[in-house]
Structure formats: structure tokens, C-alpha cells
Amino acid sequence: MPRVFFDDRSVEVAEGLTLLRAAESAGIHIPHFCYHPAFAPEGSCRMCLVEIEGLPKLELACSTLVKDGLKVRTMSPKVVEARKGVLEFLLAEHPLDCPICDKAGECKLQDYFEEYGLFRSQFKERKERREKKFKLGRNLILDRERCILCTRCVRFLNEITKTEDAGILNRGIYSEVGIFESEFIDNNYSGNLAQICPVGAITDSDFRFKTRVWFLESRESVCSLCSRGCNIIMDSHPGHPRTPRPRRVYRVRARLNPDVNSHWICDYGRYGYAYLDKDRQDKLVWKKGGRETRLSWDKAAQILAEKIRSLVLHKKNSRIGVILHANLTNEELFLADRLFRRGLGVEKFFLADPPPGEGDDFLLTPDRTANRRGLQEIGLPVQAPGLEALSGLDLLLIFGHYLAAGTSPAGLENALDKVETKALFSSHKTGLDGLVDFIIPVPVIAEKKGTLTNIDGRVQAFAAGLDFEGDGLPEWRALLDLAKELRVETKYFWPLTSPEAVFRALQKEIPFYK
């Protein structure tokens, strides 16, 4: 492996790397605008120029390949001066509208100016006036005054979506990003353009003017809107600092995972976060004799456990039914299997999932559930719930709110009417709510912790991207509580107190997860 010296620090680096990447691997950041790891080097912003011993001119770190013995200076006066020069040029024609720019706070131009610039402007001329809100795409607004012409957007559309919708028009100082007239960018990946824009030139109309980024808290998560399992960042904040409100998601961004989604996510995943707030279950209720009573989960768990226990005691296991869905975590599906099928001998497992949608040939899968592969690998004997199969049950535990979507309301009402006790563990309000006896609010994937198995069999752990507000509890917790209450296999279930512990148990029993 070649050995390169960065500012006298000797670093061993992989063959074929560019200086910029090699430096990054050694923890040295070389400033850049146009370079993006997903694209071939462009070399146009000139921000990454570094000094190489023995060469008269500064060289591009983004395109120069490492060579054994290369001595690179990333912070020499000449290099710092050059960076300052590039910043001076960029800022000369850049509007000073940071106070109303969504990018402020995470803008590379701002950051680098703090680090390498801090000069007084000597620009006495008139700045070029350009279009401030050009509709570039479905959710994209282009501010041509802020644009630094790094062409990341153009290259994304050429190299990633291969739709080639945008290009550079005109020449010299009049150069601008443009599209074909009346054909704005409309593909399922266009939201990435706002994310890869290093400045505030392309902003997202979904996020525009809604908040300042420094109020946001960024948490890592995994997208659950299809079975790809793209890695994401959820940016949320709890309302205005003086008037705290429940934490809300303001934006979902792609998080790098070379093995799953690279740097990208689809627009379906990016903009589909409204479900987090809309029609959420908030109260744990018991409906008895036409009256709705709020109660604690502990109490609900006692009642449900009592019901289960008496059915099992009377060998009426076959009168218990469980409806699951493929948006439960590996841990939850495993616990459902372990507790109901193997622990209590329940046989009737049904599946009610959100309907499939349209997929594309990149990331979005037609399957709109996050863990179908997990369901398959854990091996639950699930079947689609024919309504007639539900009749004759005494107890039905319904996980998920998807049952209402696939069936006729009257038929469903009829079928459920015959079931004595129905408990619904659901995150969202649907027509199902009126047909059940217990409603236990549960978090969505974004609000809980666990693992998912994506379409390619990749197991991904995630933590809560958002806090779960309201009465209920996550399904894994509910299942463990029921197990405790029922006192089945206490030695097995009692030590399981976290998703991690459940996953370790799962690993021991299911070869796929070893």
C-alpha cells in the first residue's frame, strides 16, 4: 500500500484513492464544493487545491491519485491563500441572504468562510441579478444567485437517475443551471438534489422556510416505507423553543450506506413522513357495554392475559387468532412466534399488510412493508385473513391497522362481531377502531428500536428516530409483558428486557440471523 505524507503525517492508504479520499480516511478534511464521492471528479470549484512537494502548481486533491512517497500539504500558507481566493470569487457574486436561506447553518460556503475566509468584501461592483425562485422540479426551487455552479445536480441527473434533465446554459459569468422549458425535474429521486446542493441554491419546497436547521436534532434511522431499508436521518425539533410542543419531523434525509442505498433515498421515502403525525392513536381504551374507558397498559395486559389463560386452560387454543403484519421488527415477529405459537400453541396466524404500490428499478420496491424478508426468515405460518376464518374465534389480537384497507367495512364488521374479544395494537386510527374492544396505541418503526431484514436479507439495527408520544408501548414490550403476565416459560421470557436481548435469543434459534 502506498504511503503518503499529509502535512508530515505519514499515512498508509489504499491504492487508487484520490488525495481527497485518502486524506479523509486519515481524518483530514480537504474543503470542496463540486466533488461528491458518488460522481467522477469534476475539478471545477478549485477549492480542493493542495500543494504537492516538487510540483510548481497547486494540484486538485479530488482527482490526483495517491502515489507512494507523495508529500502533500493541505494547510500550507499557499493552500490556505488559494482557498481564500476561491471563496472570495464565489462570495463576490453570491447574495448575502443567509438570514432567509434554508441552507444557513449547514452551508459549505458559510462553513468554509468561517474557517478560511473571514475577509472584508472588496467587491465594489454590481452583482449579477438572477432568478431567485425558478421552479426546477416538483419539490425543487432554484435560486440562481446562490448557485456556485458545482454541477452536482446536473451530474446526479446524468449519472444516477440517467434522466439528463438539467444542464448548464449560457457562458462565463452568465452560466446557469437550466432545464428544458416546461419540463421540470420530476422523478422519484429528485429530492436528493436539494440534499447534495452544497449551498442554498436548490431548496426543497417541502422544507422551505419551515425552520432553521440549528433547531433540528438529527437522528439516524432506517426508512420503513418499502422493503429496501434505506438508511436515513430524521431531522426533528420540538416546536418553538418558548412553546414546547411534541417533537415533529421536519425533514428526512438520505444517510450513506454503500451496501443499501448509497447516498440516496427516493422521494416516496423522503416526503412520505406525514403519516407520522396524521391520525395517530393516542389513547389506550377499553370499550365495554358501549362505554369507552381509558385504562393503563398494566390493567389491559392483565385482562388480556386472563382471557388467554382461560382459553388455553380449556384447550380452546384454536379459538385464539393473531393478525400480524410485515412492518413489525424481527424481534416482535420472533416474540409473536415464540409466545403464541410455540409457547401457547396458537395456530391461527393471519397477515394484514398495506397494499403494494409501484416500484422502480432503483431503490423503491413494490412491497410497501419494511420487514417481509424477516417475516419469511422467522418462518411464521401466516395466511391472509379470509373473513370466514375469523368467525368462531373467541379472542383476536390484531397488530396493525391494515385490516380495514383490504376488506369491505360491512363484511369486516360482521366477521368481527362474532369474535368475543378483540384487541387492536395499532399506530393509526382507522375504521377498525370502532369494531374492537381494546385499542392499544403503538409506535411506528421510526419511533422504536430493533432490527429489520431488508429485501436482500440485510439485517439492519435502528434506534428511535423520533420519540413515541401517547399512551401505548412498542409491540415487543407488549408481547414480553403478556408473556410475563401469563407466566409462560418464565426462565426464557423474563430475562428478555430489551430488543437487543430478544435479538440475541432470535440469533440462537434462527440460523439465518447467526
Next chain:
Amino acid sequence: MEEKVLTRHFGVEGLFRIEVYREQGGYKAVEKALKQMTPAAVLDEVKKASLRGRGGAGFPAGVKWGFVPQNVPKPRYLCVNADEGEPGTFKDRYLMNHNPHLLLEGTIIASYAVGIHAAFIYIRGEYEAVALRLEAAIDEACRNGYLGKNILGTGFDLDVVVHRGAGAYICGEETALLESLEGKRGHPRLKPPFPASVGLFQCPTVINNVETLSNIPFIVQNGAEWFIRQGLPKDGGTRVFGVSGMVQKPGIYELPLGTNLRTIIFDYAGGMKDGKQLKAVIPGGMSAPILTADEIDLPMDFDSLAGAGSMLGSAAIIVIDKETSILDVLKSVANFYSHESCGQCTPCRIGTAWINKIVRRLADGEGEQDDIDAIIRLASNIKGKTLCPLGDAAALPILSICQKFRRELEGYLSHA
């Protein structure tokens, strides 16, 4: 009077027609190269001739050809750079207009030496008549067996296509030329890779200037030693100097490399026009740093001019007299590069425009004391930091004008 080489037969009526060209000994070099020499022998002779590129950079042509890999399955291409956009330069237009077959002959030999079967002549769009003349010459050459399949029965094939540019200076930069030829926007490419390995349509490509290729037949005919004797050991042959500006006889003058600049202006070009006095000379096209009147005792070759802090470039000599305001010169230079910057990289895109804005303000009588320093600082921030040579081409003449004529420029500042 020194012996002319490229322009020797310019006076002959109808030289652009193949019969006349052949009467003057034309296409003998192709016969010799294809029938008596191996490609390697041709390459070797060109290398020995110290033929340096006439487009401006002065890179040895033989060395450039030698960089083209021979053991790759891809086709190789030759691009003739006939974009001639450098202000002050008009030599290639004369060469192609008077003697198109000489260029074709050079093109055939170069292609033979490098193993090329398709050549493109990228000619600037404004040269409409020249392009038509080249196309007619290509037709004639095809009909006479010098182009097409099985040239002169030797089994060597070559097609030549004329491609017209659309008026951008940047397309004279070799990689922008390739992009333009591929049908894309004329933006320079990041180097490396160099065109010799990854060029037109990702294939190995040689790019030579019109004048460079026009020299090839003579090197083949007369040998490298003869060629060097026409010029200098490290800089063989003659140069077609294009003299313009305040001289008695503007025009093209073919002279040995190393001819004194003063001699060219005062002897060949007839001296200053109407008794005007010399103030400055731009010796190698607009991108060459300016020389003051007392700096012109210089041999005109690549190394001597580089040593004097300027460059031979395209050998276009622009003569400026004392009545011409240096601010007008600066205005013209600043405006040109700002207008022609392709806009791809930051320093050139914004730097040239910024300088142009300052210069325009100076010209409007609103210059301030620190403006000249600002221009120098900005030009220094462009120099050596751009993606392609256009940045230097803009920065160097601007720097030299501001440094050498600072006092005159200060005279234009407002003293309010």
C-alpha cells in the same frame, strides 16, 4: 531573404487546386512516407525535427504522437485544431485558404505515422469560405487516391471530415474541442487523462494545429536535419508570424524561428504606421504577456520569449503605438476573456468578470486608488488555479499590463 517553406508557393495562381499543388511538388511527401517509410520511421523523423506545436503551447509534435498507445483495440483519431480563436492570429486561415492540400498532406502523413484512419478538422465557424475550400480539397484528394480506402495502393485508409465550430474561443482548447466535436457543450476536460490516451469518444487522440501539420510534408521530404536548419536546434523550422496593429504592412510573414522581434516589426512589416511611435507589443496572441517598446530585442522562439516573461504562443504580433491608450488595451483584453470564459471553473468564471467590471469602471472615469492593486490581486488568484489554460491566458496579459503600465493606468483614476 530567408527561404519560405509553408508559404513559398502562395503566389502561385490556383494553388488550392490539386493539379496546381502537384505541379509545385505536392503530395510527393505522402508518396515517400507511405511507400518508402515505416510509420515508426516517420515518427522518428518528426521527433528529430524538434517541431514544436504551433497552436501556442509549443509542445513537441513528435513526442505527442509518441504518447498514443499502439496496443489498444480502440480506434485512434486525429483532430486538426483549426479553431484559430486567439485574438491577433490569422495564420491558419491563410495557410488553409491558400494551401489546403498542404494541410491534408500533413494530416495523411501524421495519421500514417500514428496508425489513424479517421481525422477531423475542427474549424472555427466564422471561416465559412475556408471550410468550403477544405471540403473541396478533400473531395479532390479522394478522387486522386490520396484519401479514402487503400491510399496510393498501399492499403492505408484515411477519412477526413471538416467540422465547424460555433464561435466559442474555449473550443480552441484541445479538450473543449473534443467535447464540442462529440456534440457536447465545449467545456474543457480535467487532465489527466490526456487526449493521447483518452481523447475523442474516449479513444486515443492526437490534436495538432494547422501550421504544425503543414510542416510535416517538408520534414518527410527534406529530413529532420534540414528542418532544424530552418530554425533552431530546439525549435525547428519557420514560423508564420501574423503582424497586426500600427505597422505599415500588416500581414503574415514566414520567418525562421529565432528571428528578432524588432526586425520583424521594423524591417519586414515596414515599421510603424504613419510615423507613429512604438509603445508596446503583444508578441504571441492576446494571451501573451505584453512587452514594452524597449523589451523587443528578442529572438522569436519559444524559449527566448518564455525567458523574457512572455510567450511565443500563436506568433501573432500585435503592435501598439503611443497614441493608443493602454486602458483601451486592458479593456479589450479584460472584456475578451470575461466574454469567452466558459464558466466551468470558479476563478476564471468570476475572476475574469470581476476584473472586467473594474476595468469598465476605470474606463468610465470612476476608478479608485486601490483598483489597480485589486486587479493584480484577482489576476494572481486566477493564475495557475484554473481548470484549463484559459485562466492563465487571461491573467498573464492583464498582470503584465497592470505591472508594466501602472503609471499610465493610474492616470485614469479619478482623483476626487
